[in-house]
Amino acid sequence: MTLSSPDGSRDRRIEDPSNLWLIHPTARALLPRAVAMGLSANAVSVTGLALGAGAACAFVRWPGGLAVLLGLALAIAWLIADGLDGMIARATGTASAVGRVLDGLCDHGVFVLIYVALAVRIGTAQGWAFAILAGVAHAVQSSLYEGERARFHRRLNGLAAPASLASRHPLVRFYDTVAGLPERLARPFEEALAAAPDPRALGQLYGWRAVPPMRLESLLTANVRVLLIALACFAGDPRLFWAAEIGPLSLVAVVGLVWHRRVERSLVRSTSFISGGTSFASAFTTREHS
Secondary structure, three states: OOOEOOOOOOEHHHOOHHHHHHHHHHHHHHHHHHHHOOOOHHHHHHHHHHHHHHHHHHHOOOOOHHHHHHHHHHHHHHHHHHHHHHHHHHHHOOOOHHHHHHHHHHHHHHHHHHHHHHHHHHOOHHHHHHHHHHHHHHHHHHHHHHHHHHHHHHHHOOOOOOOOOOOOOHHHHHHHHHHOHHHHHOHHHHHHHHHOOOHHHHHHHHHHHHHHHHHHHHHHOHHHHHHHHHHHHHOOOOHHHHHHHHOHHHHHHHHHHHHHHHHHHHHHHOHHHHOOOOOHHHHHHHHHOO
């Protein structure tokens, strides 16, 4: 079965522990008060950006322990606001494309502010080069993880992604070629899911198989990055965080991508699931009770 969060938005099996035990419970506790006050999801998103800006101002005062602790506290408050805005949108039925874009811009904006503030404080060409390279790695990793998480949750409901149409514009085609690589690698399973006699059962079976690589990829969340930033500032050198983004977190992204695709290929190749020799429902029941 799917282990959903109380608001039905996420599967708990692949959630970061800090989300499970701190960020989301706090946001849910604040939700009734926020709705009663008439706060909009967009207002909470902007408030989160302001909290993130405060975190950036505090982190640049490393290695002062109190300043770094303040930065960590403000960053955690931003993460809570980032969870709360989505809860408000779902609870009030005000979710919109504009809200999603604003939420994404505010999320990315927090890290841009932190990176720029730290690079200004370091004040060297090497520091700026580190910040820019780490920022590029961050953008790629985050895009990859969000795509993987969206696929995971969609597939649990037995929903396959439709084939995308190629754009006629050469720049758009180039962007789609690069950004759409994970989607193309995942396409064989999408086709198998669409053709399955019981797509939901196959989706649930996929969910159990895909949990381990998704747990690994959860190291690419903003929560982990906030903790790494604080630890690097406590150590007196924010460049340690950027090195972690460029190296270990990039490795996590690659390993997670390859592992996830191997899970998909194993299901596509398994004739017992795809050919109908064993029903999806009975196969999933066997897996769930094993």
